[in-house]
Amino acid sequence: xxxxxxMYISSKAFRTNLDxxxxxxxxxxxAFFVLNNLINTGAISRYVASIIxxxxxYIIMASxxxxxxxxxxxxxxxxxxxxxxxxxxxxxxxxxxKDVIASPVLxxxxxxxxxxxxxxxxxxxxxxPALRLRGDYLGIMTLxxxxxxxxxxxxxxxxxxxxxxYGVPRIMSFPIAYxxxxxxxxxxxxxxxxRHGRAMLSIREDEIAxxxxxxxxxxxxxxxxxxxxxxxxxxxxxxxxxxxxLSPSAFTFTKSVDIFVIVVLGGMGSLSGSIIAAIALTILxxxxxxxxxxxxxxxxxxxxxxxxxxxxxxMGTKEFEISFSGMEKVYLKxxxxxxxxxxxxxx
Amino acid sequence: xxxxDVKNLSISFGGLRxxxxxEIDILENELVGLIGPNGAGKTTIFNLLTGVYKPSExxxxxxxxxxxxxxxxxxxxxxxSRTFQNIRLFKSMSVLDNIRVAxxxxxxxxxxxxxxKTRRFIEEEGKSKEVARKLLDVFGMADKENVLASNLPYGxxxxxxxxxxxxxxxxxxxxxxxxxxxxxxxxxxLMHTIRFIKDNFKVSILLIEHDMKLVMGICERIVVVDYxxxxxxxxxxxxxxxxxxxxxxxxx
Numbered sequence: 001x002x003x004x005x006x007m008y009i010s011s012k013a014f015r016t017n018l019d020x021x022x023x024x025x026x027x028x029x030x031a032f033f034v035l036n037n038l039i040n041t042g043a044i045s046r047y048v049a050s051i052i053x054x055x056x057x058y059i060i061m062a063s064x065x066x067x068x069x070x071x072x073x074x075x076x077x078x079x080x081x082x083x084x085x086x087x088x089x090x091x092x093x094x095x096x097x098k099d100v101i102a103s104p105v106l107x108x109x110x111x112x113x114x115x116x117x118x119x120x121x122x123x124x125x126x127x128x129p130a131l132r133l134r135g136d137y138l139g140i141m142t143l144x145x146x147x148x149x150x151x152x153x154x155x156x157x158x159x160x161x162x163x164x165x166y167g168v169p170r171i172m173s174f175p176i177a178y179x180x181x182x183x184x185x186x187x188x189x190x191x192x193x194x195r196h197g198r199a200m201l202s203i204r205e206d207e208i209a210x211x212x213x214x215x216x217x218x219x220x221x222x223x224x225x226x227x228x229x230x231x232x233x234x235x236x237x238x239x240x241x242x243x244x245x246l247s248p249s250a251f252t253f254t255k256s257v258d259i260f261v262i263v264v265l266g267g268m269g270s271l272s273g274s275i276i277a278a279i280a281l282t283i284l285x286x287x288x289x290x291x292x293x294x295x296x297x298x299x300x301x302x303x304x305x306x307x308x309x310x311x312x313x314x315m316g317t318k319e320f321e322i323s324f325s326g327m328e329k330v331y332l333k334x335x336x337x338x339x340x341x342x343x344x345x346x347x
Numbered sequence: 348x349x350x351x352d353v354k355n356l357s358i359s360f361g362g363l364r365x366x367x368x369x370e371i372d373i374l375e376n377e378l379v380g381l382i383g384p385n386g387a388g389k390t391t392i393f394n395l396l397t398g399v400y401k402p403s404e405x406x407x408x409x410x411x412x413x414x415x416x417x418x419x420x421x422x423x424x425x426x427x428s429r430t431f432q433n434i435r436l437f438k439s440m441s442v443l444d445n446i447r448v449a450x451x452x453x454x455x456x457x458x459x460x461x462x463x464k465t466r467r468f469i470e471e472e473g474k475s476k477e478v479a480r481k482l483l484d485v486f487g488m489a490d491k492e493n494v495l496a497s498n499l500p501y502g503x504x505x506x507x508x509x510x511x512x513x514x515x516x517x518x519x520x521x522x523x524x525x526x527x528x529x530x531x532x533x534x535x536x537l538m539h540t541i542r543f544i545k546d547n548f549k550v551s552i553l554l555i556e557h558d559m560k561l562v563m564g565i566c567e568r569i570v571v572v573d574y575x576x577x578x579x580x581x582x583x584x585x586x587x588x589x590x591x592x593x594x595x596x597x598x599x
Contacts, residue, residue, distance in 0.1 A: 017464070187462055194461030194468065195447075195454045195475075198440075202448045205437035212397060212431075213449035214423035214515050223458075317439060 023322040032178055039174050049174060050242065055282045056177040057239045062262040062274040063185050064231035069260070070268035070317075071192060072224040073204030074130065075139035078146025079232055079259045084251035085122050085149060086115035086233025087240040088159055091168040094241070104171035112180070112237045119233025120226045122149070127225030131218055146256050153248040164247030172241035180238060184231050189271055189319075191227075200224055204269075265306060267313030272320035277313075348411070350375055350519050350551045351396070351427070356405035358395060365391045367575040369405070371553075373519065378545050378552045380566035382559075382586075384595055388575040389555045390432055393523055396553075397429050398422045410518060424452055428517035430508045432524045432555075438497035442488065442507060445496050446479035449514035453478075482510045485547075486540065502533045506540065513548060520550045526558045534558055538565055563587065571595070 035052065038044045044052075065079045090111035101107045126145050130138055153159050160166070191197050199220050202210040211217050240246055262281050266273030284302065288295045306314065351373040358366045366388045373379050383389050394400045396407060398419040407414045414422045428449075437445050454471040461468055483489050486506045491499065496507060505525055512520055525541070526534045538561055545552055556562045562569065563583040571579040571586060573595040579586055586592055 190462045190464065191458065194458070195451050195456070195472070196458050196461055198444060198448050199451055201440060201444075202437050205440060206435045208399075209431070209435035209437065210448070211419040212423065212429055212435075213511060214420045214428075214452045215448065216418075216420050218418075 019325050020321060020323040023324060023327070027322065028182055032175070035178070036174055051282065051286055053172060053174060053177045053238070053242050055279050056181040057235050057242070058259070058262060058278040058282050059181050059275050060184050060235035060238065061232055061259045062266065062278045063188055063271050064228045064235065065259050066263050066266075066269065066271060066274050067188055067192075067200075067231070068224050068228035070263055070270070070274075071197070071204060072200045072221065074221065074224065075135060076142045076225075076228070077139045077253075077260060078126075078142035078144070078149075078256050079228075080251040080253070080255035081142075081146035081149035082119045082122060082229040082232035083236035083239065083255070083259075084153060084248070086119045086236030087246055087251075088153060088165065088236075089118035089233065090115040090237030091165055091240040091246055092158065094169050094171070095165075095167060098169045104169075104173065105176060107169070107171055108176055108237070108241060111241075112234050115233040115237040116230045119236070120230040123226040123229025124222065126229070127222045130225065131221055143253060143256070146251075146253060150248050150251055153251075159246075159248070162248060164245055164249075166245055168240050168244050168246060170241060170244040172238060177238050177242070180234060184234060185271060185275070188227075188231070192271075196220070196223075201269075261303065265303065265313055267315035267317060269317040270313065270315035270319055273313055273315030273318075276315070276320075348375065349373060349408075350377075350410060351553070352406075352408040352411075353396070354406045356392070356395060356402050356407065358391065358400055358403050365575050366395065366402075369572070369575070369577060371570055373551045373553060375518075376545065376549055376551055378541070378554065378565060378567050380562040380569040380583075381553060381555045381572065382557070382562055382569060383572040383578075387572045387595075389572060390523060391575075392572070393429060393521055393555065396521060397427065423515050423517075426516075426518035427521060428512040428515045428519070429521035430505075430512050430523055430525060432527060434504050434508055436496040436504055436508060436511070439495055441493050442483065442496055442499065443476065443479050443492040445507060446482055446511050446514045447475045449511045450475045450478055453516060478514060482514055485543070486510050502529055502536075505529070505537070509540070509544070513544065513550075517550055520544070520552045522552060522554045522556075524555050524557065526556055526561050534561055537561070541565055 039049045039052075061079060061083060065076060068074050068076045093111040093114040094107055097107060097110065101110065126142060130141060133141055154162050192200070199210070199215045202213075202215055203217055203220060207217055258281075262277045263274055265281065266275070266277030285295065285299055288298050291298060349372040351371065353369060353371045356366060356369040357364065369392055371379070381389055381392065391400065395402050398414060398417055398421070402415070409422065409425050409427055412425055414425060417425070437448060440448070454475055456465070456467045456471050480489065480492065483492055486509070488503060488506065488510075491503065496504065499507060509522065509525065522541070526537055529537060541552065541554070542565055544550065554562070554566065566583060569580065569583055569586045570577060571589070571592050578591045578595060579589045581589070
């Protein structure tokens with residue numbers, strides 16, 4: 001009897017999951033094949049293809065920052081620091097191994113793991129003192145961290161200092177970038193929909209209340225910082241292999257702010273918002289190139305307008321969902337209105 | 348056996364002795380009231396009991412275990428749970444999720460099984476929903492499970508906070524002015540709810556309250572504090588006649 005009940009529970013959960021999962025899977029796979037074909041057949045220029053990879057990088061950066069800032073409510077203004085650490089770690093590992101490992105996918109995987117480890121350790125180092133700070137103060141501390149990383153990278157010999165690191169193998173391809181992005185976004189989305197994710201949300205809502213219902217806020221804050229920095233490191237790794245050249249001046253405070261703007265514009269605590277904003281804010285500056293000196297002006301004006309009309313970001317804390325049941329509802333609605341229109345005409 | 352045994356509890360903030368030599372013991376399934384004029388140190392006592400403040404002196408035994416070296420979240424796991432004077436809900440989370448957060452430590456699955464949605468995850472989450480819905484039923488809020496906590500009317504926010512505290516599975520429930528801001532009708536209703544909780548969840552309750560009708564109506568024992576010191580304790584009838592209590596409340 002108990003077994004039957006268990007089976008019923010899991011099959012019900014399974015069905016409601018399929019209702020949402022399958023449409024997303026279809027969307028993700030179709031998008032991949034469409035874009036991949038366009039790039040392979042040359043229908044999209046190499047310039048556009050490189051922008052698409054950069055979109056994947058910014059989606060990774062924004063959704064990982066969203067984990068710490070949007071979902072957990074901890075203001076982080078030094079995300080470019082983790083990106084830089086990941087980029088340099090991956091680049092150095094890849095330079096050392098490029099003659100040994102021929103397969104670009106394998107080379108990427110190994111260097112991405114190195115990037116994740118280095119960035120996660122940095123996340124732990126930042127996360128521990130950050131436990132004592134809140135709000136703006138935490139923001140200033142993480143800002144300082146980002147600058148420290150940049151200064152260290154400028155002065156180390158192994159990173160070739162301010163001249164930058166040349167000869168990073170350009171092994172990035174659209175499929176690698178795309179599936180890394182999908183894996184990271186999926187991980188964060190699935191993670192947030194678990195008891196651990198809820199614990200993080202409760203920290204954002206009210207730390208004192210969260211502690212008073214038994215949540216170990218120390219543990220979850222450190223975990224949140226580590227996950228965010230780890231995924232940020234992967235974003236950096238993809239960036240390194242795409243550009244092929246790393247310079248500390250690419251990871252300034254401005255870069256951190258760029259990522260932060262994507263998160264705020266998309267909506268704090270909305271992954272789909274981060275994705276939409278990352279796409280929009282990566283394409284926008286490129287699309288505005290024709291306007292030359294008015295480019296930054298138009299860019300800023302658009303930001304201001306968006307925030308005026310959507311103060312909580314494009315998506316707020318909501319997620320964009322596609323489900324079979326939702327599609328059915330829309331279909332019925334459309335059918336209904338069409339029938340009504342037809343009737344009205346007949347009358 | 349005493350669920351809560353507090354001896355010689357004191358805390359000083361600078362030169363101010365906010366709580367001085369406080370003691371209390373609460374038996375299983377007992378309902379004790381803690382009253383006193385404004386600024387008497389009642390909420391400070393709650394903060395000491397829940398580990399928010401560390402006492403300067405004294406001993407707190409919860410379920411026979413000392414809580415002095417424990418963090419607030421560890422004290423919750425020892426079996427005490429609280430509500431707040433100024434409501435502290437997870438405002439932009441749904442009513443159901445507010446309660447499910449409190450059920451966190453009763454669910455046993457790892458981060459990876461949460462990400463890959465294993466069978467374990469599905470079962471445990473299913474259980475958490477069941478528990479949360481049962482609790483909402485008790486408080487007559489079953490139809491509100493998908494409403495955001497901040498959109499609830501005031502009285503229901505108070506109730507949700509109590510439901511959330513109960514979801515941690517406490518032996519001792521600390522209620523900090525649950526009737527604050529409620530009208531007489533809502534207070535009356537709350538009185539029944541508190542009695543219901545005590546009878547059905549097998550918990551002991553320590554209650555801070557200003558509403559004398561509520562306190563006198565449901566508490567079995569009352570402790571009165573003023574300037575951080577106990578000035579009287581006993582049954583509601585004894586407290587009502589106690590000259591020290593009358594003096595503290597009405598002045599000499």
